[in-house]
Amino acid sequence: MDHLATLVTKIAQHTDCDGVHPTKIPNLSLIRVSNPTEPVRGVTQPSLCIVVQGTKHVTLADHIYEYGAGCHLVASVELPVVNRVVAASPDKPYMSLLLALDMPALGSMLMEMPRTTETGTARCGTGLCVSEASPGLLDAALRLTQLLDTPEDIDFLAPLAERELLYRLMRGEQAHKVRRLLMPESRLQQVNRAITWIRDNYDKPFSIDRVASEASMSSSSLHEHFREVTAMSPLQYQKQLRLQEARRMILAEALDAATAAHRVGYDSPSQFSREYRRLFGAPPIRDISRVRGEDASLVGA
Template identity: 40%
Template sequence: MSQTLENLKNFALERSTGAVTQTAVPRVDILNVREPTELFPEIYQPLVSLILQGRKRLSIGSEVLEYGPGDTFIASVELPVVGEVVQASPSAPYLALSLTFKSAAVAELMKDAGEQVEMNQTRTFNVYRASEDLLNAWTRLLHLADRPHEIGVMAPMLEREILFRLLLGPQGAILRQVASVDSRFSRIRAVLAWIRKNYTAPFRAEQLAKMAGMSVSAFHRAFKASVGLSALQYQKHIRLYEGRRMLFASPGNVSVVALTVGYQSLSQFTREYTRMFGIPPARDVKSLRQN
């Protein structure tokens, strides 16, 4: 472990106050998990995270990524993920930083840097090793938490530096997609947004392919390459994650939740929920709330 990473780990550990600490720096969080555990399935926003200590495993569709200290995870679209902390203890907790970013910031940076969007890149997530320059940028950004009067001016500049360092590294191809306005990826991104907005509505593959301006076969390939799931699987994940969130936030009638998220029958919802999360909805939510 580099000294920069060690210093960053110690700084984050001293300032974390729980499992998730929202720092004074906008959209920058510290994660601190003290034992191996399954994490709540969620939809990742476009983000970059840096692992400081411990190890984590992410399942995205059929793909599994595992990463540890000094690794950076980046996602350029909203992704349904299931996370699992696989190495953590009270004396050496899992520690990570996360920064959600906006596509406008990437587009502005690329315009200023004269960057060209790669048109053939469709993968939207991956894990890479953080460079020393990237670690230094993270350090300066996190230290702003102790200088709140500087945050308004310096935080946008340091976020911009982090994005710039990412553009220069192997993550650049993924990040460049965020600023694309006419590539195949931008058309897939528009379909993703439509599905998230209309996740309760049925659709046909031909409808989505037409929306993306592609043949059905080309659309299937591009969509699965982007998020690791087919369009139907992506919709199912959104429905089930939203159903689980509803039940966790306000336990109640499972039948009502099933209908609310687009299922026509309780039995189908229960069957697919159990397949996704391992146990039926009522038992799952009871266990989550107890824990």
Template identity: 40%
Template sequence: MVEAFRCSGRESPWYTAVDGLILLRAQAEQKQTHLVHKPALCIVVQGVKWTTFGAQRLAYRTGQAMVVSVEMPGASQVIEGGSDAPYLSVVIELDGAIMREVYARMDTPPPSVEGPAAFVMDLDRGLLDCAARAVRLLSEPEAIAMLYPTVMREICYRLLAGPHGAALARMVVGTERDRRVTHALQTLRERYTETIRVDELAGVAGLSPAAFHRKFKAMTGMTPVQFQKQMRLMEARRRMLSRAMSAEVAAYEVGYASPSQFSRDYARLFGAPPRRDIERLRRTGLDA
């Protein structure tokens, strides 16, 4: 699998011809990057990285993977990598439809359990072989459409049948309450520019505001307000970088009524005010 990184000749991240398969390479420790994580298996081929979701920090290294089961904002940083042994990672976004299909066909599907929506796991030979087959398909582009769904089906099976299957089962079925909390999370993600009261989200989840707040934070590591704020700030950053949008316009479009509050929140998350941060990103060529 390491050979694929040597031969790619591409910038990192490399969004490959396989939809949802991304290769990452870093020659050295980097500043943290912020992005909205999709449900995915994030495999470390070489090096060490950490990712934070609110108050939860996950460190994972060679032979391990981070699994994310719901779409949510987070920050990541490579903490071990160099010119002789660069950080290498394979991100495989999980197909929810295939995951549900596999779960329904299992003789003894795992029960759903409550817990964080992201966790670190040790990789076994079966999962590593699946990831290697997925990467090898890049040299056979004509075979991707036919063979990659089969690889994805095996990945989903091995995740559900493995020691962390119960944690992944919530992504597929979960309890009625889990599904309603996840629906409330999706509502907040889709309507992040709006002013949404926690009472309204709690009603979607069928919980009291206090109980919803506890469950949401246990799942994502963030309060609903923190989740929405990160979604707004990441989207504003993306718009300023890709559309040359001013901070004031970006702030307004993502739901901020006060440009000064936006600037304070932005600097707190990204380490610099909007203009200085965007100038740095353009100068260094880094992604937002």
């Protein structure tokens, strides 16, 4: 608990307002939220989030992951999720640290670590997982965060502190998730290739056979393991990416709904409006009016 209390103090010192605060340490952001939030949709990146105060919900499809102080969430692939801070107040804000996973560094570390008995054909499991943070993981997170007090030490010591944090992650309860993502022919790596291809081509039509070919999988295997990791089919995944990107365009670029729909690959404005309403709970005009002015940076909190 001493580690958590100290991390709360450090995050408070380096965040003067609510939001996601990038730091001078590459890959590290600090997050502070003073009140419960409405659900915010976004796409996770491979990352580690450690909560030191408050409670957070992350929803993937129909599954809700709840984690609070002393717990961490690992996202091993890019996933469309709904984020919501559920326990926070001005006196006791939600606080967490977010570390983008350096996949080359993790890959190099994996090569140096003892081999495990896992194989590339092991089942993937969902791309999100929540666990209690070990004392070693919290200790490493604290040492990394404390470097913000001495910026002159960051260039030399931050890579070492981050490496220790990654090592603790690779030795922890959820290490298998990260290991499988790094194994070239693992199912998780194959699904990740499919996810990457869909992300890069989300505005174009595709066939399951094409995506399966990109992932070096059969169509039936792709369906099975893609749903296992993402809790949705490849087509549902594409649809969520399209709708979230269209929403971003309408908000950030002031596009009208029809233009945004066309840019993300919809030929039918009416179909776009129906699917947009189904995902966001309201048609584009009403939804944008409701969310305009909200802090979209809290997607990654």
